[in-house]
Amino acid sequence: xxxxxxxxxxxxxxxxxxxxxxxxxxxxxxxxxxxxxxxxxxxxxxxxxxxxxxxxxxxxxxxxxxxxxxxxxxxx
Numbered sequence: 001x002x003x004x005x006x007x008x009x010x011x012x013x014x015x016x017x018x019x020x021x022x023x024x025x026x027x028x029x030x031x032x033x034x035x036x037x038x039x040x041x042x043x044x045x046x047x048x049x050x051x052x053x054x055x056x057x058x059x060x061x062x063x064x065x066x067x068x069x070x071x072x073x074x075x076x
Contacts, residue, residue, distance in 0.1 A: 001049045003042075010038035 004014055004026075012030030019025070030038075 001045050006041045006045065007038055010034050010041055012038060 007014060007028055007030075010030070011034035012028050015027050015029065017025045017027050
């Protein structure tokens with residue numbers, strides 16, 4: 001989840017205040033309505049991202065178990 005993209009999509013404005021090395025410092029500006037839209041977007045997005053992460057981790061574990069099972073079968 002890119003929080004900056006969510007803020008922009010909600011109608012907020014992001015301004016780059018400065019950059020020191022690779023670190024960027026920004027400010028976020030917007031109306032109360034934009035803040036509400038942003039909050040709603042976060043409430044909707046967080047569970048989707050969490051579910052995707054759980055599914056991705058489960059797939060990785062299954063792939064690992066399948067690989068280990070095939071390797072064990074090759075030991076004969």
